[in-house]
Amino acid sequence: QTNSEKIYKGLAGVVADHTAVSKVNPESNSLLYRGYPVQQLAAQLSFEEVALLLWTGELPTQEEKDEFIALERSHRALDSRVKAAIDLLPLDAHPMDVGRTAVSVLGANHPQSGDSSPEVELRKAKELFAAFPAVVAYDQRRRRKQEVVEPRDDLDYSQNFLWMTFGEEAPEEVVDAFRVSMVLYAEHSFNASTFTARVVTSTLSDLHSAVTAAIGALKGPLHGGANEAVMHTFEEIGIDKDETREEAAARAKTWMEQALAEKRKVMGFGHRVYKSGDSRVPTMKQALDAMVEYYGRGELMGLYDGLEAAMGEAKNILPNLDYPAGPTYHLMGFDTEMFTPLFIAARITGWTAHIQEQRADNSLIRPLSAYSGPDERSL
Ligand code: SDX
Numbered sequence: 001q002t003n004s005e006k007i008y009k010g011l012a013g014v015v016a017d018h019t020a021v022s023k024v025n026p027e028s029n030s031l032l033y034r035g036y037p038v039q040q041l042a043a044q045l046s047f048e049e050v051a052l053l054l055w056t057g058e059l060p061t062q063e064e065k066d067e068f069i070a071l072e073r074s075h076r077a078l079d080s081r082v083k084a085a086i087d088l089l090p091l092d093a094h095p096m097d098v099g100r101t102a103v104s105v106l107g108a109n110h111p112q113s114g115d116s117s118p119e120v121e122l123r124k125a126k127e128l129f130a131a132f133p134a135v136v137a138y139d140q141r142r143r144r145k146q147e148v149v150e151p152r153d154d155l156d157y158s159q160n161f162l163w164m165t166f167g168e169e170a171p172e173e174v175v176d177a178f179r180v181s182m183v184l185y186a187e188h189s190f191n192a193s194t195f196t197a198r199v200v201t202s203t204l205s206d207l208h209s210a211v212t213a214a215i216g217a218l219k220g221p222l223h224g225g226a227n228e229a230v231m232h233t234f235e236e237i238g239i240d241k242d243e244t245r246e247e248a249a250a251r252a253k254t255w256m257e258q259a260l261a262e263k264r265k266v267m268g269f270g271h272r273v274y275k276s277g278d279s280r281v282p283t284m285k286q287a288l289d290a291m292v293e294y295y296g297r298g299e300l301m302g303l304y305d306g307l308e309a310a311m312g313e314a315k316n317i318l319p320n321l322d323y324p325a326g327p328t329y330h331l332m333g334f335d336t337e338m339f340t341p342l343f344i345a346a347r348i349t350g351w352t353a354h355i356q357e358q359r360a361d362n363s364l365i366r367p368l369s370a371y372s373g374p375d376e377r378s379l
Pocket of ligand 1: 010187188190191192221222223224226264265266267268269270271272273315317321322
């Protein structure tokens with residue numbers, strides 16, 4: 001313990017370690033995955049290719065892609081032990097608890113659970129990447145009393161994710177918006193859930209324990225849970241399909257002014273690192289615009305515009321990625337509580353890339369604290 005004067009609450013502004021996985025640059029409002037701007041990756045690569053880039057540090061060769069896709073397709077089906085564990089949970093259990101349970105069951109059952117060598121950890125990461133969509137799909141379908149939809153090998157990751165969830169082939173506009181959301185959600189340096197994964201890894205614990213812990217951190221509404229909270233805000237304001245975009249915007253503006261007057265924290269806005277906007281928002285907003293256009297839901301964009309305008313005027317606080325992501329997933333047909341599990345599916349790539357990096361150059365993560373309790377005293 002130390003009496004060091006300076007406390008870095010929330011570790012704000014503290015550079016805890018190096019990372020080569022991604023660079024978040026608030027000055028230029030940019031984000032690079034292994035040196036590539038995320039906007040280019042979202043425009044040009046599949047989520048499978050971005051996953052390989054994050055894990056290996058380089059764009060995959062065709063051979064590496066083919067090998068990974070074969071492995072991914074062979075691990076898509078819902079594991080019967082995971083299904084049995086989920087079936088023990090109430091139908092209204094939070095889907096983040098379902099996701100956390102699923103990863104824990106996969107870890108405890110893994111034949112190489114005790115092996116954290118680089119090649120085994122990379123394989124575990126790839127298996128988790130492949131297996132998680134079926135967990136999200138199963139949970140949404142069981143909540144709706146729908147039967148399990150088996151994966152299809154003729155569909156890519158995003159197409160199959162939507163196929164298993166909705167039991168029908170999604171239109172390419174929807175698949176592309178979904179793929180963009182996965183790429184944008186994949187990685188973001190030392191955010192709370194990724195740092196959690198690194199802390200667990202730093203004790204030389206295993207990958208599934210680190211990912212399970214990261215899911216616990218992501219669930220919170222100050223972090224990944226914000227995308228679900230954004231939709232609850234829209235639901236609280238009320239969605240009226242017959243409303244014009246302008247009418248909806250006016251109602252949303254009034255709601256935000258009232259919420260801020262009550263000192264409420266409105267999720268989807270603000271960021272610990274980005275202070276002049278989240279670099280990913282314009283790209284995610286384009287995906288939302290495409291979904292609003294495709295489904296003809298101008299009134300939903302009205303709510304979006306109204307809240308954003310009011311928060312900007314009142315506090316000059318800008319949207320973060322969760323803000324456009326929430327309504328996009330709503331338009332695709334996902335239940336609101338499934339939004340943050342979608343964030344898990346994407347962030348499994350970033351978490352496991354950081355787990356590899358931490359293990360490769362490890363030091364136990366153990367900060368100091370300044371004692372503020374009673375002076376020494378005797379019984
Ligand atoms: C993600 O770190 C990452 O990279 C995370 C992430 C990733 O990809 O991994 O980007 C994903 O988690 C995005 C963030 C999602 N969270 C939310 O949308 C929750 C709402 N946002 C806030 O809670 C807040 O902006 C944080 C937690 C994200 C960051 O907060 P900070 O840096 O700790 O700043 P703060 O909370 O102290 O806010 C500074 C001021 C405060 O006003 P005062 O109390 O000083 O008067 O701004 C206000 C806050 O009240 N403020 C908000 C607000 N965000 C900040 N007021 C109302 N609503 C908000 N959303």
